[in-house]
Amino acid sequence: MPSKVERWKDETYGMEIREHLLRFAEEGWDAIPEDEHDAWFERFKWWGLYHQRKGQESYFMMRIGTPMGRMTPEQLRTVGEVARDYATGPVENPEFGDAYADFTTRQSIQLHWIKVEDIPDIWDELESVGLSTIQACGDSWRNIVGSPVAGRDADELVDVWPIVQELHEKFKGNDLYANLPRKWKVAMTGDRRGSGQGDINDLAFEPAIKELDGEEVEGFNVNVGGGLSRKEPRFARDIDVFCRPENAADVAAGMSSLFRDYGDRDDRFNARIKFLIDEWGPEKMRSVLQEEYMDYELPTAGQGLRDEYDYNAGRTDAHGDYIGVHDQSDGQNFVGLSVLVGRMSADDVIELADRAEAYGSEMIGLTQRQNLIVGDIADEDLDDFLDEDLLEEHSPDPHPFMRGSIACTGTEYCSLSIVETKNRMVRYGRWLRDNVDLPEGVNDFHIHLSGCTASCAQPQIADISLRGMKTRKDGDAVEAFDVGLGGGLGENPTFADWVKMRVPADEVPGYIANLLEAFEAERESPEQSFRDFVAERDEDELANLAESAETSYEDPYLGNTKLTWYPYAEDTSMDASPAPTDPNDQPLPSDD
Amino acid sequence: MTTDVHQLDDGAWVSVNDSREVNVSDLWRLAAHDFCACALADFLAEGFVEVSADGANVEGRIAGRCIQCGAEGVTDWLTLGRVDPDTGEFRPVVPESVHLPGRRRRPAAPR
Ligand code: HEM
């Protein structure tokens, strides 16, 4: 039997949801019938609106999808202005202030505290500069990820930007692909870095070379069925297909039609294509694609470039990110800036857009490591640009602990969360920077912190993986983390080994300090990467490497932040919540 | 009276008569259970896997972990709350009090 969500989608889904949202905006929050909240919230996701958690009723998270994370300075400024004018709630965040934008691990932007009444004005502003919230959440083609510097990167095989634009045009707002069994995440990589992180996407195009009709063709190998969620992580599997750049849209159409038709609509937990390929195997996936969805003969896979991949690969010979100054193919430079946990104040977003424009940049990039790139800085301007005040906070040369940290949304806004995330990661980062010496030779150290098993911060592919949990400490329930070690992408992608369970959140920094000490003492040589060090050891050895410990680190969020209406309010109790509110954050009169 | 229940947002919520009522991340105390070896399991709810209504009773099976012993899995059926027959209002159970999973015989539930 189709799930309830499928029945709602059958009634109303896709483009038409927009008209309803505009109507609700006109009539106000109260116009959404209470007994239809579930159905409407499910549908709103398709237009990029996700309801915030308990205690924050009537507020929405708004997601803006930017293909490959690529934007113009003008678009970035608009995002900053929308954040400043609309993404403010009843209470400030103690680390980030009252208005900010989140840059996400899928190269999108999230704004919080959005009121339904403001949506038309926000859409007007975003759409006037070519930005959209379409299909940013919900069961359809999500934001396409890839390297934001495609076409500028001196280190690439194929410039994928024209192809990604073609896919974005073709699959956004297209009724044929509007209603899929679940989300559909696509990554396209044309560089030698592996920066698309295709391995963790439903459909991945990986750069490859293939001899066809006596000619060497540069294109892609096609992998299917990656994803990290629900303790069922999978890497995308090779279905032995090579794809010419001009056929990418056909193959993508074929694969997403196959998913539309064969994905499980009865059980949402089983719906992602990673489970279909578990069931079918890559050979059947290939043959069904070929026979039912393609009108030309698919070539077999070509020679990939995996051995060169360094993005989030944990290598010691290359940085695994885009931070710092890099050569562009046109002789200019792109500069990657660290944005701690991906969150930037609205004022800084606007300032950065202005600075980028002043230097003649035509490209801002959001990366899958929650950082930001400013493209097109000329050699002669580089020193001045690097001296800009803003780059003290958002540095092109950050401390490795700040550089490598990723965190998801967590209990601040998210219903699924078990623990507080971003503010805690900021505090971890600062404490580690100030108290822990990295072993010699370690320039990158990736800590990914996710508030639950949905794994939005990609915890399984980091040096240290933190996943929200709880435990008891002196009898009291406290926020905690399961700790994993040694995950990463690159030539041989690996998921972290979960070695320490339920470490109280205030003992995690002490654990990391002890772990790094053990690593330094026991590693083969300063050239051995942390990832290789972990790979050499079995689970028991890893578990015994280090113990968690209380230190001078203090954790203000140790209690149950999910039971608060907002973790940083003065009165955090659920009863103190002003929600649901009017557009000015004033409580609406309750009707009972 | 029929009660309409379903899980939403990837098992984060149990919705009762189209209202999100029971959320993940609470600790549930389970007694007389076979989830783990603890006499009194200290169970962190991470996701609602199956939900159903038995008259006014709303029940569910929850994926999660006992934070005492570390056992992971899905619980037997637990009563999550009751719909007040007079007012139609859902009254959730208190997760921290002690629950006895799977006590009643139950019909096969739709997923
Ligand atoms: C209110 C905030 C958010 C909510 C409610 C949410 C919800 C979810 C859920 C339910 C899943 C599991 C989906 C599944 O079963 O496939 C998931 C996975 C994921 N989400 Fe989020 N998410 C949020 C924020 C984010 C952010 C900030 C990002 C970055 C773009 C993000 C990116 C991802 C990724 C990368 C995965 C895991 C990989 C995968 O399985 O495909 N999410 N999210």
Ligand code: SF4
């Ligand atoms: S990982 Fe979990 S807590 Fe974090 S944003 Fe995703 S769904 Fe929310």
Ligand SMILES: [Zn+2]
């Ligand atoms: Zn137990």
